[in-house]
Amino acid sequence: MATPSKTGKDLAQFNVKNAVYALEGTPSTVKPMTWMNTFSKDRNVATHAFYGDGEMIVSLASDRSVSGTIGATARDDDFEEDVGLAIAPDGGGTAEIAVKSMSRICFGFETDYIGADGIRKAKKTWVFGVQVSPPNDSFTQDQDDITQSAADYAYTAYGVDLLDAEGETAYVDENGQKTKVFTWSKKPTDSGYATFLDSVPVPKAAST
Numbered sequence: 001m002a003t004p005s006k007t008g009k010d011l012a013q014f015n016v017k018n019a020v021y022a023l024e025g026t027p028s029t030v031k032p033m034t035w036m037n038t039f040s041k042d043r044n045v046a047t048h049a050f051y052g053d054g055e056m057i058v059s060l061a062s063d064r065s066v067s068g069t070i071g072a073t074a075r076d077d078d079f080e081e082d083v084g085l086a087i088a089p090d091g092g093g094t095a096e097i098a099v100k101s102m103s104r105i106c107f108g109f110e111t112d113y114i115g116a117d118g119i120r121k122a123k124k125t126w127v128f129g130v131q132v133s134p135p136n137d138s139f140t141q142d143q144d145d146i147t148q149s150a151a152d153y154a155y156t157a158y159g160v161d162l163l164d165a166e167g168e169t170a171y172v173d174e175n176g177q178k179t180k181v182f183t184w185s186k187k188p189t190d191s192g193y194a195t196f197l198d199s200v201p202v203p204k205a206a207s208t
Helices: 077-082
Strands: 012-023 036-039 042-052 055-072 104-114 121-132 151-157 183-186
Touching: 012 036, 012 077
Parallel strands: none
Antiparallel strands: 012 104, 036 055, 042 055, 055 151, 104 121, 121 151, 121 183
16 A cells, blocks of 8 residues: 655644634624733533443534633733723723623634644634633742743633535535534645734635
């Protein structure tokens, strides 16, 4: 058997950077989130097995969300105000407030990657339907060196429905089911890559 080609395959991915976000809705302004330094994503797939005649017949998946943390070297006051975690009260400054509702955002970022050619390239990614929780704080006195704090925003992403090729209604497959899109990534060879993080994209089914 011939060895399959590895052209275009990722070998390593690293160095998250250049985060942006936008509140859900149209139109929506894309803004930078400053100093992001980590991003984690966990798939929350649950399965339920169905049994008959003394054996497991089929296992059904329930895939409703992804979750993780968005980490930054310091808290971003503008970001927290936009998602409803803080306000700018009369008299100046920033006030943390009780969360009354969970605004959904779309969150974008870049990561570097290399393939077998060893050339460093940047991949751009959007995460859809994101709800962000307030970060916890922990401060420690400086001793021989600075003890830096960090801000980790826990999030849950619920995704968006894949639209039909015309972008008008939700795409429905041959079994009558919709498709949920959690993330969308593009590489330099993909169409629309250069401006992919300039505005929130709308996932559409490929034309047949």
